[in-house]
């Protein structure tokens with residue numbers, strides 16, 4: 001848990017119940033521009049009271065009034081505020097009908113000191129920041145798990161048009177948005193060469209974070225060192241492949257430090273599927289909030305991709321009313337469909353897809 005300024009806390013998760021230490025308003029105040037009055041009218045107007053300034057009198061007696069602005073503290077003895085629209089003024093006297101108690105915000109009426117205003121686990125939204133400020137807070141105790149991103153591959157470049165044989169990193173740019181959506185945040189991605197000892201060094205350096213996302217190196221090739229290195233580091237392999245297309249080589253392990261390593265396949269479409277399957281649930285769980293990808297939404301599948309014989313298939317779809325319409329361009333290395341999709345439709349193995357589960361994508 002960390003203490004973050006209100007300016008920084010947006011998108012994090014409340015790490016502790018938010019309990020007001022103060023009454024809001026802190027004193028009885030006017031809820032309308034008009035006249036603070038005492039008792040029955042007419043009332044003699046004693047002066048003006050502006051929000052943030054001391055008024056002309058501390059106490060009103062029956063038959064007295066002060067002109068008052070919304071938000072200004074009402075003098076003791078105020079029985080109502082008479083709005084300008086309902087008041088007539090003549091020669092320093094105000095006339096009108098003021099219902100007792102009307103348009104006065106009583107001390108603590110909005111929020112009483114000691115009241116619970118937001119639960120631990122609530123997402124820190126713009127409105128929650130305003131609420132915290134209204135209670136006089138400058139910082140919040142928040143959860144925001146940190147993801148270190150390691151991008152493996154000698155062929156992977158991070159800027160410009162790749163030369164022949166090279167490929168532009170298309171996974172690193174996906175992860176910060178996914179992590180933020182799940183209540184976490186990514187440190188800037190670190191490139192790692194296809195050498196076991198380089199990967200071991202970077203994994204070790206990242207072991208103090210909550211989660212490490214390793215992009216690529218998840219498969220069985222000569223340059224795929226992740227499994228070997230995890231074994232050398234004494235990590236516990238919890239998920240070693242998922243029966244899912246794309247994304248089957250994905251994995252999840254726990255380092256001795258407790259950091260969770262999520263192995264994302266190198267093909268970007270597969271990495272996205274794996275990030276939704278493993279990274280987002282781990283992060284939202286660590287942040288103490290709901291998994292935004294797995295909300296239980298369902299729709300009727302409208303597409304031509306057949307189910308896989310033995311694995312679950314994840315197909316990018318645009319969801320319209322009750323229909324999940326398959327989008328073109330969804331190979332494991334292709335993000336065109338996913339870029340336009342609302343969700344991935346879950347096609348169960350060997351079964352004609354009817355109403356299917358949806359794995360949501362951030363929009």
Ligand SMILES: Nc1nc2c(c(=O)[nH]1)N[C@H]1C(S)=C(S)[C@@H](COP(=O)(O)OP(=O)(O)OC[C@H]3O[C@@H](n4cnc5c(N)ncnc54)[C@H](O)[C@@H]3O)O[C@H]1N2
Nearest residue numbers: 153167168169170171215216217218219224265266267270
């Ligand atoms: N013998 C087998 N080979 C492969 C299998 C298998 O089961 N047995 N699975 C295939 C599948 S499916 C995938 S997905 C990939 C996973 O490979 P890795 O995670 O080991 O990743 P790499 O081999 O490094 O790269 C695969 C592919 O993706 C490109 N790549 C890598 N990183 C990035 C990146 N950050 N941005 C864009 N593209 C990236 C890389 O150049 C390769 O083309 O393994 C299959 N092979």
Ligand code: MOO
Nearest residue numbers: 246247248270332
């Ligand atoms: O993870 Mo691979 O197809 O599953 O690209």
